[in-house]
Structures are given as C-alpha cells and as structure tokens.
Amino acid sequence: xxxxxxxxxxxxxxxxxxxxxxxxxxxxxxxxxxxxxxxxxxxxxxxxxxxxxxxxxxxxxxxxxxxxxxxxxxxxxxxxxxxxxxxxxxxxxxxxxxxxxxxxxxxxxxxxxxxxxxxxxxxxxxxxxxxxxxxxxxxxxxxxxxxxxxxxxxxxxxxxxxxxxxxxxxxxxxxxxxxxxxxxxxxxxxxxxxxxxxxxxxxxxxxxxxxxxxxxxxxxxxxxxxxxxxxxxxxxxxxxxxxxxxxxxxxxxxxxxxxxxxxxxxxxxxxxxxxxxxxxxxxxxxxxxxxxxxxxxxxxxxxxxxxxxxxxxxxxxxxxx
Numbered sequence: 001x002x003x004x005x006x007x008x009x010x011x012x013x014x015x016x017x018x019x020x021x022x023x024x025x026x027x028x029x030x031x032x033x034x035x036x037x038x039x040x041x042x043x044x045x046x047x048x049x050x051x052x053x054x055x056x057x058x059x060x061x062x063x064x065x066x067x068x069x070x071x072x073x074x075x076x077x078x079x080x081x082x083x084x085x086x087x088x089x090x091x092x093x094x095x096x097x098x099x100x101x102x103x104x105x106x107x108x109x110x111x112x113x114x115x116x117x118x119x120x121x122x123x124x125x126x127x128x129x130x131x132x133x134x135x136x137x138x139x140x141x142x143x144x145x146x147x148x149x150x151x152x153x154x155x156x157x158x159x160x161x162x163x164x165x166x167x168x169x170x171x172x173x174x175x176x177x178x179x180x181x182x183x184x185x186x187x188x189x190x191x192x193x194x195x196x197x198x199x200x201x202x203x204x205x206x207x208x209x210x211x212x213x214x215x216x217x218x219x220x221x222x223x224x225x226x227x228x229x230x231x232x233x234x235x236x237x238x239x240x241x242x243x244x245x246x247x248x249x250x251x252x253x254x255x256x257x258x259x260x261x262x263x264x265x266x267x268x269x270x271x272x273x274x275x276x277x278x279x280x281x282x283x284x285x286x287x288x289x290x291x292x293x294x295x296x297x298x299x300x301x302x303x304x305x306x307x308x309x310x311x312x313x314x315x316x317x318x319x320x321x
Contacts, residue, residue: 028057028066035069040076043069051089063093068100071107080111127157134166143170161195164188168204181208199229206238218242226255233262237269244272249279260289267296 031046047070050057057063067090074083087107090100116132123129134149150167153160168187171180185208191201206221219242225235240256243249256273263269274289 027053028059028062032062032066032069035073036065038076040073043073044077044079044082047073047086060093064090064097064100067093068103071103075107075110078114080114083107083111127153127160130156131160131163138166138170143174146170159194161198162191164191164194165198165201165204168201172204181212184208197228199225199232199235202228203232203235203238206235206242210238210242215242215246219246222255226258231262233259233266233269236262237266237272240276241272244276244279249276252276253280260292264292265296265299267293267300270296 027046028050031043031050034040034043034046047066050066067086071083071086071090074080074086084107087100087104090097091104094100119126119132120129130149130153134146134153137143137146137149147167147170150163150170154163157163164187168184168191171184171187174180185205188201188205188208191198192205195201202221202225206218206225209215209218209221219239222235222239222242225232226239229235236255236259240252240254240259243252243255253273253276256269256276259269260266260273270289270293274286274293277283277286277289
C-alpha cells in the first residue's frame, strides 16, 4: 500500500498542469497504453486517477509499466515534480529493482542538469554558479581547476559553509606531498571556524591526527563528529579503531558496533570489531564478526568481478549454478 505521504505528494504534483480525468474502469491499462504510445498529455491525468485507486491494481507488472511510462512522460512534459514523485512511488513498490534504479539514476542526473542550467540562466552572477562550476570540475577529476573555482568562490563569499572542507578533501585526493596533510588540515580547521557543525571536517581532522600518530587528538575529533552527525559510520569506525589501538578494547566495542550497524556491508569494520571482541575474550562474538568480514568481502569481490565481466563484454556466470 502506498504510504500516505508519498500519495499526497503524487496528488499535489499531478494537480499542477493536469486536470481530473473522468472515471474509467480500466484507468491503469488505458493510462499505460497512452503513455507507452507517447500520448503523454492524455496519459498523465489517467495515471493520476489510477494512483488514487492504487490498492485496487492487483497486476504488479501493470503497475511497473504504468509508473515507468509515467516517469518518461513527466520528463518529456518537463513536469519535474510528477517525475520525482512517481519515482518515489516506483522505488517503494519495487525496492532494489535494477531497472527502476537505472531509470532513477538517469532521471535525477537529467533533472540536475536542467536545474543547473536554469540557475545559470536565472542568476548568472550568483556565487552558486561558481560552486556548480567547481563541482563539475570535481566530477571530471580536474582537481586543480576545482580548487581554483572554490578559491574564487571564497573570495566572494568567505563565510560560505562547506567550501573549505571541499578544498581539504580535494587536497587529500591529489598525490601526497610533504605539505599536503598540513594544507588539508588548515582547510578543515578553517571550515570549523566558518561552520562549527560540519561533522565531515571533524572526521577528516581525526583521520589526519590518526595517521600522524596523535591518537588522543584523533579520538577528540572523531567524538565531535559523532555528536554532530550520529548517522555517519566513518567517525564511529575511526573512534573505535583509535581506542583499540590505544589498548582500550572495552571502550572501542561501542563505537565499532555502531559503525557495523550503520554500514553492515563494510568488511573492514567487521574485521576490526572482531579483533576488539577477541581482545576481550568474547570468542563467539569475534567468530561471528570474522564470518561477516569474510562474507561481505566475498560479496564485494563477486560484484566487482561481475561488473568487470559485463564491462569487458564477457557474460557474467549463471548465479544459479
């Protein structure tokens, strides 16, 4: 059953630009047929009507076809709200469906490009345009140009949050030099002066301190990051690892368990937690985590090999064999 919040969004999105269709005994079939034929203006009101009777549509293949065709029509008609809310409906109805996820990837990418162009057209002098340009260079891997754009942005808006942190992360992405860690550290420290709530900046300061062998400082930064954003697994893992390296296995278990809960597919977290349990004599817990480390590593390896085979043109092995 469609959640009320998403259903309300769907109705609101479809009320813009589309009228109410007359009742039809087979609204879903008719809507799908029209949409798949490209008759989008006629199809969209019928899709709205069909969604109002979502619980009465028993044919899941029809639901899937109707939703996918509706997304394509919404994009053709430039009804962005309808497109995103239909995608939300599809992702709820068909979670983890590869084709739906593929469609979502392209739709959100297209919407991002459209919004970016609209921003440039509407406010070409906005500092946000400079930020978008910097982000484009980042995506292209042109790190030096990205930093240069971010510097231009900071010259115009020195108090804009997030920018120093982005520069710091790019510096750490570039080949290491004798001064790169210090340069990155200065950026993260400056970020916290501009925006003290930036959990990412605290986390990276923790990473730099840990790599420099300054474990008490690292623990402080990681702890600050967990307080600022309790949903990030990385600071909990960094904190647990530092505590374990400081011979404080009993203190390390809590943050490592939290990290494992937030990122259950990360084998390194399971491996480190297993060692913490082992140090405390908790053999069964350690064995469980070592098994999880093994299974998650194998899953990542299988997925990587499958992607490589598909990219190279060699068929992936039959998963049923």
